[in-house]
Amino acid sequence: MDGSAWSRGPYVEGDLAGADLAFVATAAREVNLAVTREARARGVWINAADDPAHCTFILPAVVRRGDLTVAVATGGTSPALSAPSARARGLLHRGVHDARRARGRGPGASCARPVGP
Numbered sequence: 001m002d003g004s005a006w007s008r009g010p011y012v013e014g015d016l017a018g019a020d021l022a023f024v025a026t027a028a029r030e031v032n033l034a035v036t037r038e039a040r041a042r043g044v045w046i047n048a049a050d051d052p053a054h055c056t057f058i059l060p061a062v063v064r065r066g067d068l069t070v071a072v073a074t075g076g077t078s079p080a081l082s083a084p085s086a087r088a089r090g091l092l093h094r095g096v097h098d099a100r101r102a103r104g105r106g107p108g109a110s111c112a113r114p115v116g117p
Contacts, residue, residue: 011035016044025049 007015011031016022016038024035024046036054039046048054060073 013038016042019044021045023047023049 011024011026011034013034016035019039019042022035022039022044024032024039025048026032032048032051033054036046036048036051038044040056045056046054047057047059052058058073060071063070063072
């Protein structure tokens with residue numbers, strides 16, 4: 001990717017110089033906090049994995065069905081809960097199907113209606 005860099009190795013203050021966006025996901029909380037402090041001081045957007053209090057942006061679970069996109073997040077309290085369930089995916093699929101039919105694309109246009117509740 002143009003303009004992106006992957007850095008593997010121990011964090012050193014100054015690693016975020018020139019960065020616009022950063023992710024930190026180490027098992028060492030003190031390293032995560034140091035990266036977060038530098039990011040905030042430099043105005044760099046930061047995502048600290050599993051630590052929403054130290055994030056300036058989040059990564060929600062995303063489901064796309066045709067023209068519809070739904071993002072689900074739990075504020076970092078339980079990322080597993082934001083994964084769309086089979087029932088939620090079915091409801092989303094049905095909603096897209098109904099919206100397409102209402103817009104005149106006809107029943108089942110580019111999608112199949114799920115079977116079940």
